[in-house]
Amino acid sequence: MKGRSAIPELPEVETVRLELAPWLTGAVIIGAALLDARPGPKYAGLERAVGRRITAVNRRGKFLLLPLDSGDELIIHLGMTGVLSPQPTSHLRVKLELDATPSALYFRDTRRFGRFLVVPAGDYTSLPTLAALGPEPLGPDFYPAQFAKALRVKTAIKTHLLSQRPVAGVGNIYADEALWRARIHPLMPSAHLSAQSVACLCQAIKEVLRESLEAHGTTLSDYRTVNGEAGGFGSFLQVYGRAGEPCLRCGRTIERLVVAGRGTHHCPHCQQLPAQ
Numbered sequence: 001m002k003g004r005s006a007i008p009e010l011p012e013v014e015t016v017r018l019e020l021a022p023w024l025t026g027a028v029i030i031g032a033a034l035l036d037a038r039p040g041p042k043y044a045g046l047e048r049a050v051g052r053r054i055t056a057v058n059r060r061g062k063f064l065l066l067p068l069d070s071g072d073e074l075i076i077h078l079g080m081t082g083v084l085s086p087q088p089t090s091h092l093r094v095k096l097e098l099d100a101t102p103s104a105l106y107f108r109d110t111r112r113f114g115r116f117l118v119v120p121a122g123d124y125t126s127l128p129t130l131a132a133l134g135p136e137p138l139g140p141d142f143y144p145a146q147f148a149k150a151l152r153v154k155t156a157i158k159t160h161l162l163s164q165r166p167v168a169g170v171g172n173i174y175a176d177e178a179l180w181r182a183r184i185h186p187l188m189p190s191a192h193l194s195a196q197s198v199a200c201l202c203q204a205i206k207e208v209l210r211e212s213l214e215a216h217g218t219t220l221s222d223y224r225t226v227n228g229e230a231g232g233f234g235s236f237l238q239v240y241g242r243a244g245e246p247c248l249r250c251g252r253t254i255e256r257l258v259v260a261g262r263g264t265h266h267c268p269h270c271q272q273l274p275a276q
């Protein structure tokens with residue numbers, strides 16, 4: 001990867017979750033401190049976590065959800081550059097002291113898009129993206145007939161995927177990869193997709209995410225697993241970040257355009273808009 005910046009997506013967050021779960025499940029939060037961060041919508045309610053036990057480490061889309069034995073929920077969103085680690089480093093925003101080993105959890109976030117807050121369990125009024133999340137892409141509720149219903153909007157398919165509403169956890173990288181696999185142009189109006197294309201896209205999203213999960217996520221400029229390792233999926237990317245390089249399917253040049261403000265990569269031959 002050439003120093004590209006991208007957001008941790010579902011496979012990266014799931015990789016972090018799997019690393020955190022054995023450490024944090026059952027741990028009591030002894031102390032919670034904001035470091036270089038101010039209380040506000042991104043950092044709220046941490047004092048309510050003190051003295052409480054973490055009962056699980058769950059994930060919805062790209063959100064980590066840690067239910068506490070008080071009935072509250074600690075919600076962590078890594079944003080673009082968030083890293084959770086037992087070691088103190090630079091750009092620290094939150095420190096949790098734990099009755100576990102290691103005994104501290106640090107939240108580092110260079111670009112400050114992350115979130116770290118405690119809310120009553122299931123009360124996501126301050127988190128509209130979480131409240132409106134579509135089904136988990138690797139769960140039983142994501143299948144072609146359901147997906148087709150969620151695509152009955154005129155919005156461009158890539159924009160709609162990024163909204164997280166038709167399906168949770170698909171961000172910029174995996175949207176590009178899945179659309180390329182399913183041979184769908186990123187600007188195609190969602191409602192114009194044929195039933196066959198919807199089924200292809202559903203399958204492609206599942207495949208791309210599963211493959212990336214097996215590789216522990218994509219190597220990004222800031223993303224690290226809890227153990228400080230980069231992910232391994234970067235070399236498997238087939239279209240994302242490959243503008244100017246040949247399409248791996250047909251050899252035409254991959255093009256880059258901007259959709260919903262995000263760099264978007266597609267093959268102009270394999271992924272065509274229907275003639276007007």
Ligand SMILES: [Zn+2]
Nearest residue numbers: 247250267270
């Ligand atoms: Zn192609």
